[in-house]
Amino acid sequence: MKILVAVKRVVDYAVKVRVKPDRTGVETANVKMSMNPFCEIAVEEALRLREAGAAAEVVAATIGPAQSADTLRTALAMGADRAVHVLHDPDPARPLLPLVVAKILRAVALQEKPGLVILGKQAIDDDCNQTGQMLAGLLQWPQGTFASKVLLDKEKQKATVEREVDGGIETICLKLPAVITTDLRLNQPRYATLPNIMKAKSKVIKKVTPEDLNVDIRSDMEVTEVNEQPKRKAGVILSSVDELLDKLKNEARVL
């Protein structure tokens, strides 16, 4: 069985993000970019499933400009077998949104025919938390999102997924092929070791374009402005209940 893992290149989690002075987007020039942390967890889970014998091959895929190949190389250095790079140059005014991403991944999945697609639950740049769900819908496959535990039964072609939901942990059973999105507690991703980095150099990265996949990437949404959050105003210490009532009535207007 093949596992397809989708990964995204984002501004590194530890970087303090700044808005560009022209307010068209976030500063990305000269800023450290890395694999989305949830995608790292997805790659790790796929590798563990392969190591447990539940899968034969792990294929990493990404959509992005030439530099996104770095993210694929990280996945390969972690242990993925090969990669697919869907080339697309980003336009800050019309970023690739989850629906388009899902359409592209669907095309890739129909070509690769995996038994499982694993994605991070959301990207830390847009926090959409939609791609996995939309992909499952487009493919008409079952989905297990916010996975904190995955057990694969190769014989029965089923996946048991424990999901982190507001009320606790929900356990569901999915028939393969299925889509799973990873949550933080699923695993601790491994480091890229030198032997694996060496092996990764000879692994194949297939380059395709959205046109090759027959996907229309036109977006219905346009980003008009990006602003920093307003600075938090300092609190005010009041001296009496009367003052509090006055403020609640006349300033905050909640009474």
Add this chain to the structure above:
Amino acid sequence: MPHTQHEFANRTVNSCRGFHWIPSLQHSPCGPRTNVETHEGKYSANKASEVQKRSFGSAATQIQRNPAYSELTSDDVSYFKSILGDNGVVQDEDRIAVANVDWMGKYRGASQLLLLPKSTVEVSKILSYCNTRRLAVVPQGGNTGLVGGSVPVYDEVIVSLAGMDKIISFDNINGILTCEAGCVLENLSTFVENEGFIMPLDLGAKGSCHIGGNISTNAGGLRFIRYGSLHGNVLGLEAVLADGTILDMLTTLRKDNTGYDLKHLFIGSEGSLGVVTKIAVLTPAKLPSTNVAFLSCNDYTSCQKLLLAARRNLGEILSAFEFMDNHCIDLAMRHLEGVQNPLPASQTKFYILIETTGSDESYDKTKLEGFLLRSMEDGLVADGVIAQDISQASNFWRIREGISEASVKVGAVYKYDLSIPVEKLYDIVEEMRCRLGDNAEVLGYGHLGDGNLHLNILSSKYDDNRLAQIEPFVYEWTSAQRGSISAEHGLGLMKAEKIHYSKSPEAVQLMASIKKLLDPNSILNPYKVLPQSVL
């Protein structure tokens, strides 16, 4: 807290205070002496210092409070209040108790007064007064020093620079920062990083240490291999001498060959020649691409060869080359929170952390990967990992920077900071393991790129017998290698009588003359840095 039974805030300060950690200078049996004597033929300098050592051994056992210093009176306190205001004069027991103890909990003084000047003029008035009154003074920054140089020995008045924490100006074309001495290093780092620059030094204590203290101790740190010493990066400083004279040498010029370059006297003299109040420091440009690798090596020879190879192949992008042994990794995993072992399967004894910093991310990464893969093929590296994002890089650094912190959690730490020729660097670690056996845990780690070993000997509590097994053997061994008994930590109180292991008597005499010239009443940080016998 280790050995609290040994120190107590003794208010009747005329009594002779016994600090059991000041080595009693009774030399341990023949072994170490013979070791040194075999080298005597080669190094005549050591012969002279041998003579000095023997006289120390018989005369001094403990440092007594110098009766020439006056005792603090209420008139003194009133005067200080008049120049500093009530907020600048601290007599509160709890606050003073904290300022009386060093970071490791190894040295405790009995000061009754903590002063917080807010300006150079206030520092000048304090020192002028203390000089006239013959009150001894301890300048104090972040109090993170590791040789007892930042806390009083007896009842010296603590002059803390914590109230002088302003950034004065920043030249963001040339990267020149001018600030007061009480600025915390991490705050300065954040500030200059925001402007696209970095501080030329970085150390584990960055969250607490003051730049004034860094300069007074000529701190080295993790970036030394790339940016060099503070002697090169400090462009100017302002200091106050013992008699209150304000010495304004606060220039921001890169080149100035007019006369003797006096600022170098204050860099590394540990507050014994003057109190540094303002500095101008050159900050390097912040380069966007950083890569960190964590490697395991089978033996120490491989570590050395790897260093040479790194210098040659990584060249201009190499920004850190640190080593640690497997004991350090185990300790870090046991005592530090939230750290992950990057090479859990590794059975090797040595680990290296390499950092590169450059302007082109993909070029640097390719260079580093290529270098490491070749090193692995050549057998220099057994295994290794390269950080793929900032969190992973931070994890590697946390392990290296946290060794000191983890050591303190075990109980008692005997810390030695030695400069030794690189090929012999690890030999002392193995020797100490032999000497101490099961009695203590011996860790070796440090800035291999600078030839600087941090030798930590851990035990459950401080103990004279343990100390006798360690000192003076460590010093004598280092001296025999013509190494330095204090690479970057300074002499402070801990090694105040030990300078002869690394400096000639003529040099020490000249230092004493300079001290007497600048501080004739010896009020600045007494009992430290230089031996009592030369002062």
